[in-house]
Amino acid sequence: MSNCALRKFLVQLPRDFRFAIEFRHPGWHRPQIIGLLEKCRICWVWADTTALNERNLAPFEFLPLTTDFIYLRLLGDYATKYDKNGLFVHRYDRLLWKREAALESWSLKIERHLAEVRNVWTFVSNHFEGFGPESAQRFAQRLGFELPLPSQAEQNATEQERAQLDLL
DSSP states (O other): OOHHHHHHHHHTTTTTSSSSEOOGGGGGOOHHHHHHHHHHHHHEOOOEOGGGGGSOOOOOOOOOSSSEEEEEOOEEEEEEEEOTTTTTOOOOOOSSSHHHHHHHHHHHHHHHHHHTEEEEEEEEEEHHHHHHHHHHHHHHHTTTTTOOOOOOOHHHHHHHHHHHHHTT
């Protein structure tokens, strides 16, 4: 998609909704794109897709702030989901690999911008540390918030619910 095509798309979006766009390819990391998002009041999504073998490194990302909210996606490494035969490798029900440096780095980045934004939205994938709810709890604690986890009884999902959760 070109700058022109992106501009045509963005100006058609309803003004009474808030939008965020995740640009994974570095070709989009340009001042013109930042300016366009600022003009259209659209959030530049901050995302962590750091490979598992680099999990102990604090992610360094291109992180423009284009609106009055932050949307952070702690995605992790999707390559951890399947083995070479396409079979599920992990049961994502507990922490499998901690990303201490990443959580610390992201919490510092968020804290640095709290005075500039009205809201911070964070999505945490199971692929980030192996269990999204506990990763979210650990991240919230670094930011000074308590986020209780559901009890074990509440965590026991039916097969149908588990299949739905696997889509995430």
